[in-house]
Amino acid sequence: MTQTTQMDGLPVPQRYGAIVAIALGITVAVLDGAIANVALPTIARDLQASPAESIWVINAYQLAIIASLLSLSFLGDMLGYRRIYKAGLVIFGCTSLLCAFSGSLEMLTFARVLQGFGGAALMSVNTALIRIIYPQRYLGRGMAINSLIVAVSSAAGPTVAAAILSFASWQWLFLINVPVGMAALYLAMRFLPPNQQKAQGQRFDIKSAIMNALTFGLLISALSSASQGHGWQIIMPQVVALVVIGYLFIRRQLAMTIPLLPVDLLRIPIFSLSIGTSVCSFCAQMLAMVSLPFFLQTVIGRDEVATGLLLTPWPLATMVTAPIAGRLLERYHAGLLGGIGLAMFAAGLFALAWLPAAPADADIIWRMMLCGAGFGLFQSPNNHTIISSAPRHRSGGASGMLGTARLLGQSSGAALVALMFNLFSVHGTHASLILAGCFATAAAIVSTLRMTQEKAA
Numbered sequence: 001m002t003q004t005t006q007m008d009g010l011p012v013p014q015r016y017g018a019i020v021a022i023a024l025g026i027t028v029a030v031l032d033g034a035i036a037n038v039a040l041p042t043i044a045r046d047l048q049a050s051p052a053e054s055i056w057v058i059n060a061y062q063l064a065i066i067a068s069l070l071s072l073s074f075l076g077d078m079l080g081y082r083r084i085y086k087a088g089l090v091i092f093g094c095t096s097l098l099c100a101f102s103g104s105l106e107m108l109t110f111a112r113v114l115q116g117f118g119g120a121a122l123m124s125v126n127t128a129l130i131r132i133i134y135p136q137r138y139l140g141r142g143m144a145i146n147s148l149i150v151a152v153s154s155a156a157g158p159t160v161a162a163a164i165l166s167f168a169s170w171q172w173l174f175l176i177n178v179p180v181g182m183a184a185l186y187l188a189m190r191f192l193p194p195n196q197q198k199a200q201g202q203r204f205d206i207k208s209a210i211m212n213a214l215t216f217g218l219l220i221s222a223l224s225s226a227s228q229g230h231g232w233q234i235i236m237p238q239v240v241a242l243v244v245i246g247y248l249f250i251r252r253q254l255a256m257t258i259p260l261l262p263v264d265l266l267r268i269p270i271f272s273l274s275i276g277t278s279v280c281s282f283c284a285q286m287l288a289m290v291s292l293p294f295f296l297q298t299v300i301g302r303d304e305v306a307t308g309l310l311l312t313p314w315p316l317a318t319m320v321t322a323p324i325a326g327r328l329l330e331r332y333h334a335g336l337l338g339g340i341g342l343a344m345f346a347a348g349l350f351a352l353a354w355l356p357a358a359p360a361d362a363d364i365i366w367r368m369m370l371c372g373a374g375f376g377l378f379q380s381p382n383n384h385t386i387i388s389s390a391p392r393h394r395s396g397g398a399s400g401m402l403g404t405a406r407l408l409g410q411s412s413g414a415a416l417v418a419l420m421f422n423l424f425s426v427h428g429t430h431a432s433l434i435l436a437g438c439f440a441t442a443a444a445i446v447s448t449l450r451m452t453q454e455k456a457a
Helices: 003-007 012-034 042-044 055-077 081-100 105-133 136-165 177-191 206-227 234-256 271-298 305-310 313-329 334-353 361-389 392-423 428-454
Strands: none
Touching: 003 305, 012 055, 012 081, 012 105, 012 136, 012 177, 042 055, 042 105, 055 081, 055 105, 055 206, 055 392, 081 105, 081 177, 081 313, 081 392, 105 136, 105 234, 105 361, 136 313, 206 234, 234 392, 271 305, 271 334, 271 361, 271 392, 271 428, 305 313, 305 361, 313 361, 334 361, 334 428, 361 392, 361 428, 392 428
């Protein structure tokens, strides 16, 4: 394949195979962040663990991803995105087997940590690969497909888990990853392209990787401890360690030519604004997604089945609008599309918070659709801007930062829901939805500020 062909993306048959390889890998990586939630009571019972201890099945996976995402995206710039992605598929598949055959909670938690490293390898370079796969003029469409996969996989986790558990044991939540991973690996080996440009003179710094893992790990841990109402004797040491290590980490990154934490990219105004928009929007999304089931069941009295059905219009609307947003991006500024989408998202969240006391299903459904449509209109243009505003040899750093922003937003949102429930015991769900609307409004304002910046190439 010539350099000219590479610079303009892949030819159509190869492009389709490559995007399917990415779609399969990202689907299982994102699904596994939420799919085990539904099975936690069963897992705890089978492995003779308490409910509190079983939470580590979820936390171990998320912490491993957030701790290693930027390090793996940095290695992608050095060694090649295709190589990191294929390694991630192998690790993810093998550790899924280890999860399925774990006989104790300790073994399952350890396996989930390793699985998280595999998931991080997939998430760290997926958007960097899309930048190589798609011609520049169609990059928005590629980002739309990726955004669609992430959004639908995140929303569909509980539904997929319930479907599997209806006829199989919890071990199959992990075993199902193996054939999917093997198919993705076959397609990756056959269709994924090499990097067009690898970073020159880039060196992996072990100290930076350790400090990065500690900084983000302590941030998530401190947020979780505060939201769950732990005492200051537990929270304060984490906060102090976070401030000290975080300060030393950022200071080290500022002194490096090609840093692990992409502070060089954060100096690009449109990049940093887009990252801020992403953090705020995913925080709003998680505030809504975690609080809405409680709202629908405890406040307005719907049962579990009705709750699942009433939540479905959200991902369905995202599925419809994300591809449309990818095409609109070829004509309109990402800041404008993102601002309109996030304004719709905020309007939908406030409308949900101010539902009447006894709403009809139609009252809930149109509000859910407005949220999903707004989020779908925002996400792909925003991801496109993040990736395309970075130099090509730093696509891995941009991809890693995009994933980190999403996970930070989601982790913060989940922690804020717990905090709202502790602060407003009766009106916690209502407070969470209003706070989500405020974050979405802030994200809309930040998104429109990007229109003052030059449009990403």
